[in-house]
Amino acid sequence: MPTPVHHTSHKVVVIGGGYAGTVAANRLRIRDDVDITLVNPRPTFVDRIxxxxxxxxxGEATVDYGTLLGEGIHLVVDSATCIDTAARTIRLAxxxxxxxxxxxxxxxxxxxxSSSVPxxxxxxxxxxxxxSAQRLRATLDDLRPDAPVTVVGAGLTGIETAAELAEQGRRVTLVCGGILAPSVSAPARRSVASWLSRHGVAVLxxxxxxxxxxxxxxxxxxxxRASALTIWAAGFGVPELASASRLRTDELGRLLTDETLTSVDDDRIVAAGDAAAPSGQPLRMSCQAAAPLGAQAADTVLSRIAGTEPAVINLAFVGSCISLGRRAGVRQFARKDDTSMNVYFGGRIGGAYKELTCKLGVLKIRREARKPGSLPWAKGGPRPEQPASGTPAVPPPAVGGPKTPVS
Known part of the structure; x- marks a missing residue:
């Protein structure tokens, strides 16, 4: 009588159910001997874009996880408070x-x-x-249509927020603190400024x-300046879980990793998305980077389970999209290093492209659930001025660090 074969189950916990985490969780199903748990503080997926x-x-910004996650993934609605690397356990709130x-x-x-602004x-x-978006929606419902609204921060998020409100006839002031849309080319910037001007947005x-x-x-x-509602879109931070777990981070609190997305402190922890700082040089915080990084993080874990060498980052940006209300937008093209080219298109075509991009963000997650391994993440060549191997740049010795806003 043959001896039964017992398959060892590899326990992988994905902390965070955003674009990167959901892709990673779905992709880990490539192997049938991986026990996957996804920890997220909310019971629904937030389509942040x-x-x-x-x-x-x-529009709406939540999606039922039942439509996004592949069979067998355990969803735990909770928040991680500490990763105990010695015991290999995660403490939850x-x-x-x-x-x-x-x-x-x-x-x-x-x-x-910003804590420095009284x-x-x-x-x-x-x-x-x-x-916070729910709070804003409730506040706007109670405001008179002509009440002044101020948006602080003129990056892509601030512009999209100001444009959405201006299209509804709101009195909007957009405070840049520098130049409007600094990440796009001058021609695209003029296009954005023209749309905002036509719709009555005061750009400072x-x-x-x-x-x-x-x-x-x-x-x-x-x-x-009078402001019945002030919306802050001047920067992003990251949760303090890494520093609370005594894992090394960059100045903002992103987990320091090598070019395979593996923590410089523990090769059983692999980062993805906005909270990862490969070689201390993180990619731009974006949905565009999050999904491929989620796919690579899963591949790195699968490589370590298989005993093979994980691949290094091979990701290139292709540009950015800005929605200008529901009927217009701008599609900015970029070089592989994410610097903008003087090539863009706008108007209704730009708006349609932006909407398609938003839909694809969720569709890619669903496709990965149906067919694990379907999302490609390798584009272009190795990152400019980054190590060609999995060896990270020398990280700072301190644990954690002060938070600073990202423009």
Whole structure:
């Protein structure tokens, strides 16, 4: 009588159910001997690139995990508070602990309201998370249509937020603190500025907010501008789980990894998405980077289970998209190193392209659930000025570090 074969189950816990974490969890199903647990603080997936639509009441930004996750993935609605690398356990806010063989660290990013601006934390509201977007939506419902709204931060998120409200006839001021849309080319910037001007948005490029009041904002020159609602879109932070777990991070708190996305402190922890800092040189926080990094993180874990050498980052950007209300947008093309080219298209075609891009973000996750391994992440060549092997650049010796906003 043949001896039964017992397959060892490899326990992988994915912390974070955003674009990177859901792709990673689905992709890990390539092997049938991997026990996959996804830990996320919310019971539904947040389609963050649609939060400005949700805020304005022009769209929804949540998706049922039942439609996104492949069969066999265990969803735990909870928050991780500490990774105990010695015991290989994860402590959760509920008091529960999860054992692991490998961790995919995909905690994402959060809204970062500057603590150096008096009143900002108390009276401004971030647009970066579902709960704050819900608060904004409720506040807007109670505001008169002609009430002044201020958006602080003129990166892509700030522009999309201002445009969504302006298209509805809101009185919007967009405070840049520098130049409008600094990441796009001059021709694309002029296109964005033209749309905002036609829709009545007051764009203040050189002005800097130095105080936020319940009904106004104050600028560096002492001038005061009425603001019934102040929306903060001036930067992102990351959860402090890595530093709380005594894992080395960059200045913002992103987990330091090598070019295979493996933590420089523990080869059983692999990072993906906004909270990863490969060689101390993280990619731009974006949905565009998150999904491929989630796929690579899963592949790195699968390589370690198989005893093979994981591949290094081979990811190139292709540009960015900006929605301008529901009917227009800008598609900016970029070089592989994410620097913009003087090539873009806008108008209705740009808006349609942006909408297609948003839909693809969720469709790629669903496809990975149906067919693990379907999402490619290798594009172009090795990252410029990065190590060609899995050896990281020399990381700073300190654990954790002060948070600074990302422009």
């Amino acid at each position: 649609r939060l400005h639509q949700f805020m304005a009441g022009t 509920s008091g529960r602990t999860l054992a692991y063989d490998y961790v995919v660290y995909a905690v994402g990013s959060t809204g970062e309201i 009143g900002a934390a108390e009276f401004a509201v971030s647009i970066a998370e579902l709960e 490029e050189a002005d800097v907010v130095t105080e936020v009041r319940p009904d106004a904002v104050v600028f560096a020159d002492g001038s005061v």
